Amino acid sequence: MSAPGPPAAQHNGPAQSPPPHGYRLYPSANSAPPAFCSQVPSKVTPSNQYGIDYHSLNYAAAAPPPNRHIPPLQTSSHQFYHGLSQGDHIPVSREQRQDVAPPVQPYPSFTGDCNYSYSATTSFPPQGLASHTSHYSAPLTSNHLYHGPSHSSMPTNSQYGQVIPTHSLQTGTQVARNTQRLPTTTHPHFLHQDLRSLSAPPVPVADHHRAHDDFLQNQAVPLATNSQQCSAGSPAFAVAGQTSDIGHSGPLVSVPNSMTTYLPSGEQSSGSPTVRPPPAVQQGIDESSSTTSSASSEPRNYDVLEGGGYTETPAAANIQAPASAAPHASRLSKPFGHGYPTLQPGYQNAASPHSSQSSTPVHQPNYSQYASQYGGMNQLPASLAGLSLQQAQQPESLRPINLMQDRNVLPVSSLPPPTPSLNADLKKLNCNSEFFRCTLTNIPQTQALLNKAKLPLGLLLHPFKSKPRIPTISPSTIVRCRSCRTYINPFVSFIDQRRWKCNLCYRVNDVPEEFMYNPLTRSYGEPHKRPEVLNSSVEFIASSDYMLRPPPPAVYLFVLDVSYNAVESGYLQYFSQSLLDNLDKLRGDSRTKIGFITFDSTVHFYNLQEGLSQPQMLIVSDVDEIFLPTPDGLLVNLHESLELIKDLLTALPGMFTNTRETHSALGPALQGACKLMSPTGGRVSVFQTQLPSLGAGLLQSREDPNQRSSLKGIQHLGPATDFYKKLALDCSGQQTAVDLFLLSSQYSDLATLACVAKYSAGCIYYYPSFHHKHNPAQADKLKQDLDHYLTRRIGFEAVMRIRCTKGLSIHTFHGNFFVRSTDLLSLANINEDAGFAVQMSLEESLTDTSLACCQVALLYTSSKGQRRIRVHTLCLPVVNSLPDVFAGADVQAITALLASMAVDRSVTSSLSDARDALVNAVVDSLSSYKSTLSNLQQSTLIAPNALKIFPLYILALLKQKAFRTGTCTRLDDRVFAMCQMKYQPLLQLMKMIHPSLFRIDRLTDEGAILVNDLVVPQPQLQHLSAEKLEKEGAFFMDAGSTLYLWVGRNCDTNFLKDVLGFPNYASVPQKMTQLPELDTVASERTRNFISWLKRDSPLNPVLYVLKDDSAGKTEFFQRLIEDRSEAAFSYYEFLLHIQQQICK
Secondary structure, eight states: OOOOOOOGGGOOSOOOOOOOSSSOOOOTTOOOOOSTBOOOOOBOOOTTSSSHHHHHHHSOOBOOOOOOOOOOTTSOGGGGSSOOOGGGOOOOOHHHHHTTSOSSOOOOOOOSOOOSSOBOOOSSOOOOOOOOSBTTBOOSOOOOSBOSOOOBOOOOSOSSOSOOOOOOOOOOOOOOOOOSOOOEEEEOSOBOOOOGGGSOOOOOOSOTTOOOOOSSOSSOOOOOOOOOOOOTTOOOOOOTTOOOOOSOOOSSSSOOTTOOOOOOTTTOOSSSOOOOOOHHHHHTOOOTTOOEESSSOOOSOHHHHTSSOOTTSGGGGGOOOOGGGTTSOOTTSOSSSSSOBOOSSOOSOOSOTTOOOOOOOSOOSOOGGGTTOBOOTTOOOGGGTTOOSSSSOOOGGGOEEETTTOOOOOOSSSOOOOOOSOOHHHHHHSOOTTTEEESBSSEESSHHHHHHHTOOOEEEEOTTOOSSOOOEEOOSSOOBOTTTOOBOOTTSEEEETTEEEOTTTOOEEEOOGGGGEETTTTEESOGGGSHHHHOSEEEEEOOGGGOSSOOOOOEEEEEEEOSHHHHHHTHHHHHHHHHHHHGGGSSOOTTOEEEEEEESSSEEEEEOOBTBSSOEEEEEOOTTSOOOSOSSSSSEETTTTHHHHHHHHHHHHHHTTTOOOOOOOHHHHHHHHHHHHTTTOEEEEEEEOSOOOSSTTOOOOOOOGGGTTOSSOOOOOSOSOSHHHHHHHHHHHTTEEEEEEEEESSOOOHHHHTHHHHTTTOOEEEEETOOTTTOHHHHHHHHHHHHHHHHSOEEEEEEEEEEEOTTEEEEEEESSOEEEETTEEEEEEEETTOOEEEEEEESSOOTTOSEEEEEEEEEEEETTSOEEEEEEEEEEEEEOSHHHHHHTBOHHHHHHHHHHHHHHHHHHTOHHHHHHHHHHHHHHHHHHHHTTOOSOOTTOOEEEGGGTTHHHHHHHHHTSTTTOOSSOOOHHHHHHHHHHHHHSOHHHHHHHHSOEEEEOTTOOSTTOEEETTEEEOOOOEEOSSGGGOOTTSEEEEEOSSEEEEEEOTTOOHHHIIIIIOOSSGGGSOSSBOOOOOOSSHHHHHHHHHHHHHTTTOTTOOEEEEEETTOGGGHHHHHTOTTSOBTTBOOHHHHHHHHHHHHTO
16 A cells, blocks of 8 residues: 655656666765655645545535626626626526536546656666766765655546547527627626546555556556655665566566456446456466467457456466476467477577577568477577677777867767667668667666666657658558557567567467458468568557547637736737638548637636627636536537637737736636536647736746856746646546647746646647747747647547567656556647657566567547557667677767756756766766776776767756756746756757757858758758857857857858848848848758758747847857856866766
């Protein structure tokens, strides 16, 4: 049972796992815990957090409103709360109020607490960052990164609750438009809606090893964990006898936690799962060659459909083979060298990746070669030949680089991702690095080897990326392993035409009869040529077995701040125009629904039901008891009510022109949105311009402007209240994601407001100092962002699970999501711009395999109402030497993962601890690499070629807004930068961490590339240093979300005239944000190059043209990270510091 923990408000950091061995140890006199991943206390569901008290307190019912009033269209709502004439009153009886209740019972919210970054306990330590006891200095001794295990009490009640038909609104015929007045109804009281019946009490599970994640079942069974607490100064400890089931399902030697028998409604007699042993076990027969079908009918239970087990297998977990059965190969035995025939791509036991054998094709149509051959324990299959990194010449990635002598470490162009050391056939089949990257492309064989390398092991995911396109398959049967539920992929082994072996848990499965036919070639008997087996990234169109309710329509709700600050900023005009332009481009089908809520000191709903002559505003003035003023017409069919929607959007910018309401009731507006979206789920887009100041969720300013440049600890990086987190969990339980647009010229406590997007799988947009006149560049960016946001690809009701080869385990996630179980993420929405990161460790040695695989499966409902499964599979070699680990290091992926880890440490510990940990990551890894070399002077700083740019990237991280000190940084700016670190995909994040600098006043066609019939020049990358800037030139910087064109004082007049359109330097304006389209060769080259850099970028960067004497050049020079600043090292000084730490 879980030990009592502190209130939920303190649970904002990641729960941590047991400590890895081999990192720095704190001096005995220091009682402080390691800084980067400080221990988070045990987490249990606080009383009244998600239970019946929470709902009754926040949604308690009150008396019905006594009257209604219809104000004019152009008049602000606050003028009508008092002084209504008798003739304006429309009495509403209690009986009439009963009709206002939502026609469909909303889905229950989750119970329990959840983490932004979640950590599950493993029996082996995870890999992380070394910590530091003082800023930039510490003894080179070992240290445990984490304290003892702390387990979140994870909620596992029903995601959907009862299966309820989609709520539909009655509509009539369209009428003529009238944009002059909006009929308005005022409701000062709250509509009674008792939600107590929707929150089921938790049912404990007796065995803490059974972490069962009944994702779509209609009963709630919380995950029982063995929680522990440790004080700040206590040493790390491990829970004896505790095991982990994360990340893989191995051979049938343990009970998979999620394997339970699902009984349809009315047949499930008790809360305990029903299991039975496989027939072979029941009968006591020899199982050496027994296989099971991988495509039989599946129960309607997501834990089985996308979960980790199958209903027939759990009972075999605790069965031990008798001694007399030793001569017989068993399904329960280890997968390699125990009676299986020779496997096709060669996954039978390969003792070492360094064996040398001839190469053969991966897939052979002739299966006669597999008859009666048995592989030995030390045999490396022929198809894996060529994996050796030791017998051959030393790879380029291991070439030692003296960083003090050779500081020119930048590549000529962008840094390509490393290629795993696989044979040519497997390389062709591997997953595209834009979807899936690992920090180490050579997986260490043991946890001890990983600890010795001092590098983090993890995955960087961009699973819903729209490009490159992947094949879409509509099979009659989706073939999956019956044990671990892995989807068939290019790295499985076909034993013969009728059996295939899983590449993650090594179980042998039958090939379904229908899988024998290849629809592409129209041939039979060649399952290895199916598209599922030839592509590592595929998308399946799933059957009804993968859904528990009919796919709902795409539903979009917009919640708009219309207070005085909002109206004065002018954002409503940009929003309305953008939505009008893109109404016909919103993702969806004929059922798509849309709705609007506005708020200031009150909350305004809009009745757009077909049949009305004009939109009707319904005002709820009592924000302490929010309710839905009408059951119908608030969410309407986009196509049926299109004219009313256009009327509202046309009138909206002028409706609140004369308002004087300065208060913002954001919390009540979100509560109303959550109620409105509960029947169907969907996407809520919230626009906020100030600190919430009224009703539930009101906030007080916490920023001290005097601390913006502090060299000491930065405070208030975590939320001030858990109101927005609780609300996000309610939304997530109803399959609703909340996206936040913050357009503020003052402090708005983004650290607190961001929770509503983080925990509901939403996204955050931030526009500091937004004003349509004073800051037109920000206004243009908002327009571009909205155009992309409204039309980008989106998925609903999504869940994502990551599976790994037996021995690998997942222990921490990073991104915006709700953690459903140890390896399952709940994503109410998924969009093509969302990135995720995962930390991994080795629970078992990978001595029985030469390859390791990871597979991510994303199950979602498309905007067209199709249930789809997107699957990516990555294959990597396993190595057993430290040099090979360094040879496969992906420095960009490592940097991005460390950035996410540093954000967590900043919130849970302190910013200075996070900075120290980043520095130690460089010190420890380069120190470990140096131990593999010989005959080197102690004073030299040596890095492998694969990590030569690592110190530069870490220095760039230290100078980012998220982690910098000594430079004036607004608290909201810092928090938003941290949110970006956790959410942005790798490619976009690296542009923000280490911008690209080019000289563009001398662009030529030499070395240019052809992209869509456009000639794109390829200038050389420049070091981010002011010494590279020349007053006679022009330099372009791509910083991801911002683009800079710096023009030197003595820049060539031909460039000024042909590219900028001005005759001389003096005539170039101080504020210029666009390049003119001039009919010159230089203009065409420059615009083609900039367009190529911006291609497919979701950040929609703003271009700033800066003169050498511009006042706005400060941010440009702050991004020159190789130069010294008032509070930070130059690159050369940073290398000296790293060298001193290593040589201590």
